[in-house]
Amino acid sequence: MNLNKKSLFLLWIFSICIIEFSLAQIPRQYLDITVAPDRTDWTYKTGEDVEFFISVTQSGVPVPVENVRFAVMEEKMNPLKEGSISLKDGKSKTQKFTMKKPGFLRCEVYATIDGKEYKGLGTAAFEPEKIKPTVKMPVDFNSFWDGAKAELAQIPMDYMMTHLPEKSSQHIDVYHVSFQNIRNSRIYGILSVPKGEGKFPAILSVPGAGIRPYGGDIGKSLRGAITLQIGIHGIPVDMPQEVYSNLASGGLSGYMHINNQNKDLYYYKRVYLGCVRAVDFLVSLPQYDGENLAVQGGSQGGALAITTAALDSRIKYLAAVYPAxxxxxxxxxxRAGGWPHVFAGQNLKYYDRPEVIETLAYYDVVNFARILQTPGFYTWGFNDETCPPTSFYSAYNEIKAPKEVFIVPETGHWTYPEQGKKIEDWLFGKLGKN
Incomplete structure (x- = not known):
């Protein structure tokens, strides 16, 4: 391998690691509490029994701990059973539990060492492929979004591109870009374009929740795809972190609830249409091959991947991780509902109103899943406390388009590098860039 090829290979691997790590770091803690159902796939038929096996260790060795307790519940619900447990050589197990209807049964275990309490959990799936959604489909759902897209189409794109030489190389050009969206707002992102002869497929990367800067999806561009990684908040994505932290604590705090009582003014209308406008921008690029276009994201980004593909037939493939x-x-x-948990905890007293319920139906991923026609690749686990599996299976089970799912039961709101690699290999296989 010559120096240039070796440097390219190393940069590609480094970029993949950064992108995969950004989905969510694999959690580690000082005290390792492992909770696992008694089947290797963690999956049961309704009415079948499950026992949870518990292990409490430090560096792989049982250690004295205090106040070991457990709670078993349907995810996000009140405990069905809770109490203290005794460990023998760092191990224990629960009594048998079951569920009579499809869903997820979770066991949480807590133990204290050196005055600090630690937590572990495991989740059994009971016929998750049979989970049905609770959200209703508005009768004018399609016409609402057709009208919204027509509104967007009347707005000039007015794109701006600033070359970033510090991110560019002999292999790719990188730009900070923006383009016009509804309500006199703009969408900002990082565009990476391979250099060389010919045309290239394109991948739109949509973000998880939060307010932050973005560096671009460089690794996939090095592999031969145009990539556009966008932010959703109508602000440049290359500012100092302090700016985003201040916005997260100030004007954009709780953005996911802003105007959720009005379907025309809800925060995510501008976001969903901004993703469609990002597709407009990508397909306008002279380097685009005119045919092969994908979208990917995790959590909020998983939701945006599905909604964008459902709204825009120019998207040919999608990859979604634990969609919110x-x-x-x-x-x-x-039962558990999806992030941002609008009707849970303290949120309930503010948002349990007919106008909020009506508005959210136009933005719920379930209803986009019902009209989705784009082939997709999905990956997640059963221990997700941010986006409960009950919620995203409600959407996944409604998808009639071709779909593949890669389940790693023990994962929560994080992924292994192997999941990221499967996503990328699937996308590039579909895009003709193996």
């Missing part, structure tokens, strides 16, 4: 904004009304029906 799915079956948000679950809590109103006695």
């Amino acid at each position: 904004l799915s079956d948000m009304t679950g809590y109103l029906n006695g």
